[in-house]
Amino acid sequence: MKRAFPAFDGKVGRRGEVIWKGTLQPTPESPVYRIRIVHSRGTAPRVFVEYPVESREAPHLYPDGSLCLYRPGEWRWNSSASLAETIVPWAALWLYYYEAWQVTGVWYGPEAPHSPTHPKESE
Numbered sequence: 001m002k003r004a005f006p007a008f009d010g011k012v013g014r015r016g017e018v019i020w021k022g023t024l025q026p027t028p029e030s031p032v033y034r035i036r037i038v039h040s041r042g043t044a045p046r047v048f049v050e051y052p053v054e055s056r057e058a059p060h061l062y063p064d065g066s067l068c069l070y071r072p073g074e075w076r077w078n079s080s081a082s083l084a085e086t087i088v089p090w091a092a093l094w095l096y097y098y099e100a101w102q103v104t105g106v107w108y109g110p111e112a113p114h115s116p117t118h119p120k121e122s123e
Contacts (some may be wrong), residue, residue: 004084015040020083021050028094034097037087044077058098059107062081067094071110 001008001020006046008022016119017040039045046066058066058099069090 001082001084001088005088008088011045013038017041022088024092025094026092026099030095030099035091037083037091039083043074045083045087046095047087049095055102058101059096060109060111067091069094 001010004104005022008020010018010020013019018040020037020039021034022032023032033049034051035101036050038043038048046062046064047069056065062068069087093109097107101107
C-alpha cells in the first residue's frame with residue numbers, strides 16, 4: 001500500500017485491525033478527500049470518508065457510513081487481494097460518482113440491489 005500510495009499511513013488499531021488513512025482526489029477539480037480504510041481479519045475492508053463528510057443521503061453507503069464499493073455477490077475479499085489495487089481505486093471511483101450524484105441526483109456508477117449491511121466475507 002505504501003509503495004502505491006505514499007501519502008497513506010497505516011497503523012494497527014486497538015482491536016488488531018489495520019487502519020490506513022490517506023487522501024484521494026478523483027479529478028483535478030475535486031476536493032481532496034481524506035479517507036480511512038479499516039481492515040479486520042476475516043472481514044472485507046471498510047472505507048469511510050473523513051473529510052469532507054459525504055451526505056448520509058448518498059447512494060451506496062452502508063448504515064455505518066462505509067462506502068459500498070463493489071457487488072458482494074460478484075467479488076469477494078480475500079487475503080491475496082491488494083488494497084492498493086482494488087479498494088483504493090474503487091474508493092476514488094465512488095467519490096467520482098458521488099460528485100456527479102451531488103450535481104445531477106443520478107448515480108452514474110454501476111449498481112446492483114444489495115443488503116443494507118456490510119458484507120462479512122472470509123479471508
